[in-house]
Amino acid sequence: MSEPIIEVRGLVKAYKSGDSELRALDGVSFSIDRGEFVAIMGPSGSGKSTTMNMLGCLDSPTEGVYMLNGRDVSGMGGDELAHVRNATLGFVFQGFNLLPRLNALDNVALPLVYAGVDSRERARRAQTALEKVGLASRTRHRPNQLSGGQQQRVAIARALVGEAPVILADEPTGNLDTKTSAEIMALLCEINEEGHTVVLVTHEPDISEYASRTLRFRDGRLVEDARRTKPKKSK
Amino acid sequence: MFEVFRTAVSSLWANKTRSMLTMLGIVIGVGAVIAMVAVGNGASKQMEGVISGMGVNMIMVRPGAPNMGGVRQGAGSGARLTLSDIRAIEEECWSIQDVAPTVNANSQVIFENRNWSTSVTGTTPGYFNVREYQAESGRLLDETDERSAAKVAVLGSTVAKELFGGADPVGRIMRVRNIPFEVVGVLASKGQSAMGPDQDDIVIVPITTAQRRLVRSSFADSVNMAFVQARDASMIESAMDEISALLRQRHRIGPDEDDDFQLGNMTDMINSLSQSTWVMTLLLGSVASISLLVGGIGIMNIMLVSVTERTREIGIRMAVGARAIDIRIQFLLEAMLLSLLGGIIGILLGYGASLGVASVLKWPTSVSGGAIAVAAGFSCFVGVFFGLYPAWKASRLRPIDALRFE
Numbered sequence: 001m002s003e004p005i006i007e008v009r010g011l012v013k014a015y016k017s018g019d020s021e022l023r024a025l026d027g028v029s030f031s032i033d034r035g036e037f038v039a040i041m042g043p044s045g046s047g048k049s050t051t052m053n054m055l056g057c058l059d060s061p062t063e064g065v066y067m068l069n070g071r072d073v074s075g076m077g078g079d080e081l082a083h084v085r086n087a088t089l090g091f092v093f094q095g096f097n098l099l100p101r102l103n104a105l106d107n108v109a110l111p112l113v114y115a116g117v118d119s120r121e122r123a124r125r126a127q128t129a130l131e132k133v134g135l136a137s138r139t140r141h142r143p144n145q146l147s148g149g150q151q152q153r154v155a156i157a158r159a160l161v162g163e164a165p166v167i168l169a170d171e172p173t174g175n176l177d178t179k180t181s182a183e184i185m186a187l188l189c190e191i192n193e194e195g196h197t198v199v200l201v202t203h204e205p206d207i208s209e210y211a212s213r214t215l216r217f218r219d220g221r222l223v224e225d226a227r228r229t230k231p232k233k234s235k
Numbered sequence: 236m237f238e239v240f241r242t243a244v245s246s247l248w249a250n251k252t253r254s255m256l257t258m259l260g261i262v263i264g265v266g267a268v269i270a271m272v273a274v275g276n277g278a279s280k281q282m283e284g285v286i287s288g289m290g291v292n293m294i295m296v297r298p299g300a301p302n303m304g305g306v307r308q309g310a311g312s313g314a315r316l317t318l319s320d321i322r323a324i325e326e327e328c329w330s331i332q333d334v335a336p337t338v339n340a341n342s343q344v345i346f347e348n349r350n351w352s353t354s355v356t357g358t359t360p361g362y363f364n365v366r367e368y369q370a371e372s373g374r375l376l377d378e379t380d381e382r383s384a385a386k387v388a389v390l391g392s393t394v395a396k397e398l399f400g401g402a403d404p405v406g407r408i409m410r411v412r413n414i415p416f417e418v419v420g421v422l423a424s425k426g427q428s429a430m431g432p433d434q435d436d437i438v439i440v441p442i443t444t445a446q447r448r449l450v451r452s453s454f455a456d457s458v459n460m461a462f463v464q465a466r467d468a469s470m471i472e473s474a475m476d477e478i479s480a481l482l483r484q485r486h487r488i489g490p491d492e493d494d495d496f497q498l499g500n501m502t503d504m505i506n507s508l509s510q511s512t513w514v515m516t517l518l519l520g521s522v523a524s525i526s527l528l529v530g531g532i533g534i535m536n537i538m539l540v541s542v543t544e545r546t547r548e549i550g551i552r553m554a555v556g557a558r559a560i561d562i563r564i565q566f567l568l569e570a571m572l573l574s575l576l577g578g579i580i581g582i583l584l585g586y587g588a589s590l591g592v593a594s595v596l597k598w599p600t601s602v603s604g605g606a607i608a609v610a611a612g613f614s615c616f617v618g619v620f621f622g623l624y625p626a627w628k629a630s631r632l633r634p635i636d637a638l639r640f641e
């Protein structure tokens with residue numbers, strides 16, 4: 001394990017509702033090293049999704065410091081954050097979040113559009129990413145022509161295409177059946193073994209068993225940080 | 236950039252009906268502007284044609300003060316133009332070529348069981364030259380007719396048609412105020428104009444005859460008006476000066492007094508008329524512009540709907556690295572594409588409509604390149620202007636809110 005790629009200190013996210021202030025996150029600190037596979041767990045309302053949004057630079061904290069890949073991103077403006085998301089982070093969502101009008105190849109190539117990569121190079125890299133997730137034969141299909149598992153594979157390919165060091169997966173198996181879930185988790189393990197740092201949000205214990213470390217949240221606080229010596233492996 | 240363009244086209248294509256209906260607003264707006272301006276321009280061109288057809292290098296002399304406002308000398312207050320004034324102009328003014336005094340009487344003309352109300356003009360043979368009338372059949376009036384105050388008449392083609400149907404009027408006897416006149420000629424048609432008086436609805440008799448038999452004024456020597464032809468266009472000004480000086484002298488008008496006659500030339504008339512048609516064109520154009528504005532609001536409306544509908548797409552794009560400006564450009568481009576495409580179709584439609592107006596209503600139209608340029612530019616501007624707000628709204632979304640949007 002080397003230097004931390006993610007480090008948060010005293011993270012607070014507060015929402016104002018009328019006179020009272022609701023703290024979704026109340027002073028959370030942890031760090032994740034490069035190459036780790038971390039599961040974030042907790043019941044709904046525990047702050048795990050809020051944490052994920054902070055880590056994904058989709059939302060900004062009310063207080064606290066977030067160092068991502070050696071840079072302080074907590075004070076950055078919208079355009080800088082867009083660049084950080086583009087270059088450093090890959091997202092995998094529960095609802096896949098593919099663009100319905102684009103085929104698999106164009107969906108995967110989307111981050112490269114905003115990175116300013118030319119179209120031929122985009123197609124080549126998107127093709128490679130799709131081959132990696134086992135969808136080489138589905139590049140021209142649109143999301144509605146693909147199964148849930150296949151759509152999630154496309155989403156994973158999209159997260160990988162920009163060679164982002166951190167993959168953030170928010171309930172990636174929430175919409176999938178058990179068998180497909182296992183396949184997706186196997187794919188994430190594989191990605192992790194290749195050196196990507198993977199952060200996973202889930203409420204299913206058997207999904208979290210794939211991770212080497214579990215961060216457990218309750219009521220906006222980090223209540224447990226457990227390392228697993230022998231993570232579950234797919235066959 | 237090409238990628239943004241492709242995205243814009245595909246999202247417009249995905250909502251074909253909606254895009255087309257939205258475009259329709261701009262199509263109608265641009266089409267209306269072009270067609271209306273074409274109608275206005277056509278009218279003013281026609282008007283200029285009519286006026287210059289009335290005679291070239293022509294100056295009109297009328298009795299009465301030129302002052303428009305206030306109560307000046309009214310009719311019969313002594314302001315007169317007499318035949319001897321006209322003779323003096325003819326003899327003493329060097330810059331003029333021809334003079335034609337006229338005496339007008341609106342009257343019913345009768346032939347057998349048919350009648351027609353028209354303008355009966357008494358004048359000298361020079362009139363045909365100044366006003367550029369030519370005989371189609373028979374002959375024009377001559378000096379002999381004038382000297383003898385002959386009861387002869389030349390008919391404009393409209394009168395000939397109304398009174399004689401298809402028959403040849405030359406040699407027939409018709410009656411004006413119960414006085415029999417022999418028709419000696421028919422004028423070649425000057426063409427009926429869409430506006431202005433019908434120059435073919437006219438009966439011309441010798442001025443002497445009109446003064447003695449038709450007008451019966453207490454001032455038998457008076458003329459209503461005189462048409463003067465300058466030697467050429469450059470001499471119109473000097474001719475007017477000469478006429479003015481001569482008439483002031485003859486009418487014994489002191490240096491501090493106003494003229495008791497009016498001089499006008501065709502150039503002035505064309506200018507004032509083209510000014511009024513220009514105002515009409517402007518009016519039509521601005522009414523049509525309102526529909527362009529409405530079309531623009533339609534674009535804004537649809538773009539706002541589109542932003543709401545595609546909130547999730549915006550969120551996804553932001554999550555994978557789109558900056559606010561990328562989102563803004565995308566929506567702006569879509570709005571511009573809609574209005575530009577609508578503008579192009581509108582130009583074609585407006586061009587077609589003005590051709591249609593020209594052929595169906597016989598109303599002359601003239602599509603100006605300027606109107607097309609203005610309409611195209613304006614529709615592009617409408618796209619940018621009405622696309623800005625929705626695009627700005629889209630780009631202001633927070634990625635997390637956009638992603639969560641259901």
